[in-house]
Amino acid sequence: MTVMLSLRDVRKAYRSASRDVNALDGVDLDLPSDHALALVGESGCGKTTLGELTVGLQRPDAGQIMHASGVDLANCRPRSLRSLRPRLQMVFQNPFASFAPHLRLHQSLAPVARRQGIAQPMIISALVDSLEQVGLSAAHLDRYPAQLSGGQLQRASLARALLCDPQYIVADEISSALDVAAQDELTRLLGRLRAQRHFTLLFITHDLGLARQVADDVCVMDAGRIVERGRADQVLDDPQTRAAKRLVDAIPRFRY
Ligand SMILES: Nc1ncnc2c1ncn2[C@@H]1O[C@H](COP(=O)(O)OP(=O)(O)OP(=O)(O)O)[C@@H](O)[C@H]1O
Numbered sequence: 108m109t110v111m112l113s114l115r116d117v118r119k120a121y122r123s124a125s126r127d128v129n130a131l132d133g134v135d136l137d138l139p140s141d142h143a144l145a146l147v148g149e150s151g152c153g154k155t156t157l158g159e160l161t162v163g164l165q166r167p168d169a170g171q172i173m174h175a176s177g178v179d180l181a182n183c184r185p186r187s188l189r190s191l192r193p194r195l196q197m198v199f200q201n202p203f204a205s206f207a208p209h210l211r212l213h214q215s216l217a218p219v220a221r222r223q224g225i226a227q228p229m230i231i232s233a234l235v236d237s238l239e240q241v242g243l244s245a246a247h248l249d250r251y252p253a254q255l256s257g258g259q260l261q262r263a264s265l266a267r268a269l270l271c272d273p274q275y276i277v278a279d280e281i282s283s284a285l286d287v288a289a290q291d292e293l294t295r296l297l298g299r300l301r302a303q304r305h306f307t308l309l310f311i312t313h314d315l316g317l318a319r320q321v322a323d324d325v326c327v328m329d330a331g332r333i334v335e336r337g338r339a340d341q342v343l344d345d346p347q348t349r350a351a352k353r354l355v356d357a358i359p360r361f362r363y
């Protein structure tokens with residue numbers, strides 16, 4: 108098993124005049140290649156912060172985030188980070204905040220394809236190809252974000268990530284703004300895409316039932332630390348920590 112990203116004693120505080128928040132309080136985590144890991148925990152425990160650090164959107168105050176290429180995202184030069192960044196993608200919770208409202212979808216996606224070195228005459232076919240991988244089509248290219256549903260926009264966000272040939276995708280509560288049917292569709296799509304494209308997935312959610320549908324392993328976070336890691340079934344059936352027990356108790360029974 109190759110490790111794609113290895114975090115050691117990662118710490119991050121948000122400082123303000125009134126108080127400091129220790130969002131990450133010494134996180135150790137190995138993310139294997141071609142693996143789906145769910146990161147679960149109650150609101151405010153540090154999931155989004157951890158996700159952002161692992162794609163280089165933020166830097167930690169201390170610790171190491173070692174990529175398989177030998178680059179430490181926590182301490183490397185900006186130039187090393189820039190060349191690695193496209194392969195490390197993050198999709199966010201709010202689909203309507205993920206695209207500029209005044210741009211048609213092709214206007215948002217084309218610059219991404221261009222940055223990937225795709226030649227101008229090939230751009231549209233590359234965009235259509237990436238949309239088709241997520242169940243959308245050329246017909247959606249001319250739409251504004253407001254003309255797409257939340258579920259369609261989340262799929263467009265995934266299409267944008269796929270354009271960068273990602274090695275790793277952080278999906279941060281990507282289905283929490285959707286109804287159950289769209290949620291189900293999106294999680295199935297993630298499974299299909301992983302089987303085809305073999306990226307590592309960090310699936311962030313506060314829903315342990317959803318985590319089991321998507322991920323092989325589950326990490327439970329509590330107050331800035333990872334307190335439990337195991338196979339999804341194992342954590343669901345026999346949670347070891349108080350934090351994991353609380354999450355299991357929060358799953359609606361019909362999901363079992
Ligand atoms: N930009 C920021 N400035 C100050 N505090 C922040 C900032 N971002 C996050 N925090 C605080 O850091 C802690 C961890 O936040 P984070 O967003 O990582 O949690 P989370 O597990 O993703 O929560 P949720 O499930 O609600 O999305 C929280 O206490 C939060 O209030």
Ligand SMILES: [Mg+2]
Nearest residue numbers: 154155156279
């Ligand atoms: Mg969050």
